[in-house]
Amino acid sequence: MNVVELVKASLLPELKQNFDDIPITPEHFEEYVKIVELNLRVLFKFLSEQPRDYWTSTEEKLEFDTYLILLLCEVTASNTYHKISNEEMVRHANLLLNSHKPMEPEVEDKIFSYYQAKLEQNVWKTQYGAINGFLRYIEFRYSQENKMKMNWMNFCLAIGLRLRESVETVFKHISLKIFKALLQFSEPSKIKDTNIHSVIYDAVYKDVHYMSSEEATTDIWTCLSICVKFYENIDSTNWSYVDDMIEVLMRNIPINANDLISLSLLRSVTKLGYFFSTNCADIERAIAVDFKNEKELDECRSCCRNNNSRTTLRWAKSILELFVVESYKLLSKQDLCVQLLEEIHRCYMVYILAIPLSIVELHLITFFEKFITVLMEVMVLNEKDEKIAQLIKALLTTFLHHLQNSSCEINEKLLCIQQSLLKLIKLDFFM
Template sequence: MTDNSEESQLVYICEQLQLCMLPALKEDLDEVQLLPEHFQNYNSVLRQELPKLYDVLQQIENIILQDAAQLKLRTQLVLLLCELTATPTVYKLSADAEAELDNANRLLQKVSVGCHSAEATHIFSYYEQHLQGNCWKRQLGATHGYVRYLEYCCTGDARFPAKLITFSLAVGLNFRECYQLEYKQLGVRIFQILLQHGTVGDIQKLNIHSVIFEHVFKDTHCMDSLEATIATWSCLFLCLDHFTELNSFTWNQSDDMLERLIQNVNLAPNAETSIHLIGFITKLCYHFTLNLNEIQVAFASEHNEPNNISDHLEICASLTACTSYRWAKDILQMFLLQSDKLFQSAKVCTRMLTEMQRCYLVCILPVPLEALHIHLPEFYTKFVAILLESHVVHEKAPDIIKLTETFIEIFQYQLKNYSQQQQPLGNVNEFARAFKSLQKIVAK
């Protein structure tokens, strides 16, 4: 481009923006297996044209970003930048194109276009046209770009308007109809954004959270990807936050979630998945407690550290929700079934025991002993034996010893206030003496 007049520069930028947009697919994405090599020509165009575009943009950046007359150009710029910076995508630029991506992210941060701006109307119209029905299956740029655009709009206290919420819900549900896990999870990302940044009144009035819960819960059996598993359960917890009344309906959903989580822990393909799922069980069992903030603060101070949790025994013992009462037996059994993972490595053992300990504090400790007396003797005997065996396997690793000491302290606290007038727990005094002696042995 030899003509450097402002007008010719603006025309050139518009042409470059269109040139760099990802072309539509010739077939629906569920009819062909898309691979990164299919986008080599497109990436070649980007590598050649993006530096030229950035150069001209830099020359008249202030005009583009501040001139009200350049609304259409800013709209096109945001659409392109959202396509380029979306992640992960099959069409993404190669790793050696870091400069081009850095520039795209820098520019996107400079363009002040929120979901209530004048440009938002044109952006919304573009996505309506490209994502309606099954159109999205050929519009990969718009598909990934839309999710990135929603994330881009999540700044400060900005809240999505109702039309953006309903459209996003429809788009997310459409994405989840695709058999490919990648697009199902794009739908979940949209749902998470809506639940976090949509207007609370609109979400509850339109019952958005119930619709999302119903659709997302169907896929909780799938554990093909740890990232997807975490996103799915995180989304369900966001749905729970929008239920305003704790009635039988809400408790039924909590029960369904807890049952599926316990099942999934026992079927988890690896220790990492089990650890995260046990964490979700713990969170669910204190989610509706009156002292929620207190327990969150207590656990936050010990995140991923095998510290002594005895300081929080009274907090956990006083939890007000009874979500876990009917599942206590299954949770105890889950601990025993997961015990083989404690022998994999010292690091895995430490992380697994940390999550088990928190789960025990929240899900088992608040349950009255008279409701547990049938199950605890067998659990105590087997679980303590497993803990001691882990000492041998991991050569008395200090963190594992510390966690064992804390478990014993929890068991002692659990037995200390047991009323002898209630139905006896096997031989309470025997267990109490055994734990006291064991504590001295482990400490040596």
């Protein structure tokens, strides 16, 4: 067997049956993984010893490069059932793949034809290797430039939509990643001219209630947010998109049984809170704050106070109520408590700080009375945890900052809460 045939034989063969008919598992690929690891060792040795005059023709060299790239994309694709366990081998495969940038146009054309044949409507459900390899190829080929050609754009859209026909959530997630790559690695003008963003939005929005993992959840809402950004004018259509997204997020957070998915949804709520603000980029940078750094936190508070997105006004009451509903999770695992405290803090700064107290004071009174009580329980439960103590103090300080920087006369009940916050922050727990 010559080296070209060796590479071809190392590609994952098509499945005997559609993966929608018989669910596949990692055990189905154990023998293949053993074979491909042996073949890769032979291949790597050949490439390290290959003489310069090995290829007898340019066409033979192009064919080898084509199938080598296809193979390397398959074996370096992430989260696959045919994943190679040898990390050093995967690292070497990634280095070898990256060495093929830039690639010859003839190789790219051959790869395009290969995926066209493998991912046709009537055969794609047996092409597990090609599906994962295709996603890896798109990410490898275009991750450093926004120059996806029109034929690749249309093909990515078609394959992404096709994968959503599968009943298996893993393939819907792959389609999300293909959509994200298409949106991020194409010229924005081409996306808008062909209305690709609207097609993707409509397709992805259908799945907002069916989230299989934290990563898939993040990808869904990232994808939807990117789509909305392609609408240039802030008009009623854009407002409607964002409001619809926030409404679904707010409804799904408390009913989701997976705490990490709920946390991911809350992060998306936070991002949508400054989506239309004129200082959107500044807020995005500011809320990545180190919660241990008081100076950075104070700068973040100042930045968020300038959030002029009307989204905050419409959703402030619901956001505060959500914090109270979700607060019981602060009493569970410490790691979840830490992440949730940080995200509630970010969300509060984005949605609430910019609103004058005169508008939100009644909702704030109800919120503070309930939420601060829960924080006291968290303090008792985690009396020796320094990180949680710092996060609670930082959050209480933000509450205090909001009350102390009011441009109007403060409500009597809020004034009492302000005085209580001043006393709380001086407790030994925070020293």
